Amino acid sequence: MIISPSLGYGEVFGALENATATLGRKVNPTLYTPFDITRRQAQDNAFVTRVLQQPKIWLIGTEEELNAPSA
Amino acid sequence: MPHPLENLSGPGKPLKAEAPDAKEFAGLLRSGLARLKDAGNTTLALESRFDLAYNAAHSLSLAALRRLGYRAGNRYLVFQVLPHTLGLGPEVWRVLDKCHNTRNLGEYEGLLEVDERLVTDLIAATQAVLDALQAKTA
Numbered sequence: 001m002i003i004s005p006s007l008g009y010g011e012v013f014g015a016l017e018n019a020t021a022t023l024g025r026k027v028n029p030t031l032y033t034p035f036d037i038t039r040r041q042a043q044d045n046a047f048v049t050r051v052l053q054q055p056k057i058w059l060i061g062t063e064e065e066l067n068a069p070s071a
Numbered sequence: 072m073p074h075p076l077e078n079l080s081g082p083g084k085p086l087k088a089e090a091p092d093a094k095e096f097a098g099l100l101r102s103g104l105a106r107l108k109d110a111g112n113t114t115l116a117l118e119s120r121f122d123l124a125y126n127a128a129h130s131l132s133l134a135a136l137r138r139l140g141y142r143a144g145n146r147y148l149v150f151q152v153l154p155h156t157l158g159l160g161p162e163v164w165r166v167l168d169k170c171h172n173t174r175n176l177g178e179y180e181g182l183l184e185v186d187e188r189l190v191t192d193l194i195a196a197t198q199a200v201l202d203a204l205q206a207k208t209a
Contacts, residue, residue, distance in 0.1 A: 008195070
């Protein structure tokens with residue numbers, strides 16, 4: 001899951017192609033803008049709720065940043 | 072070395088050889104152009120724009136495959152062979168492949184999760200297919 005105001009799927013898939021080859025499996029990212037993730041949290045979206053409840057490996061950012069009021 | 076499309080075709084394989092048909096190609100191109108144009112209509116619901124852009128991408132990708140004399144047994148295959156039909160990279164075909172899965176979740180499981188981001192990127196990827204196809208046929 002990637003949260004970014006500007007990153008597009010094309011850019012992400014382009015960047016992930018080497019990882020896909022290394023891992024030998026399809027990497028399937030989900031991209032949200034800060035607005036989208038806030039809206040989905042408010043709507044109790046099943047996927048978002050599940051991901052946020054489970055343990056995560058943060059590649060960039062922190063739990064605190066995600067929960068900050070201005071995020 | 073045989074063309075990758077040739078390796079994928081034959082009995083028990085996902086592609087089959089079928090001579091190109093100018094009328095079919097023109098029909099697929101026309102349908103793709105019309106739907107891609109309407110997908111940009113922001114007065115429509117996001118779900119409708121997604122459907123229009125997805126179907127445009129399918130028509131145009133199928134046109135590219137038919138142009139080379141093949142037909143696919145699966146819808147998703149026309150996207151996966153875009154590197155071979157139009158020389159397009161993962162920044163295009165993987166986006167369309169993702170949208171195919173999104174579309175299936177919506178059609179068969181009632182879970183159509185589209186947002187502005189995905190529709191914008193789907194339209195951009197479909198435009199890239201159209202540009203590559205028109206460059207080949209110009």
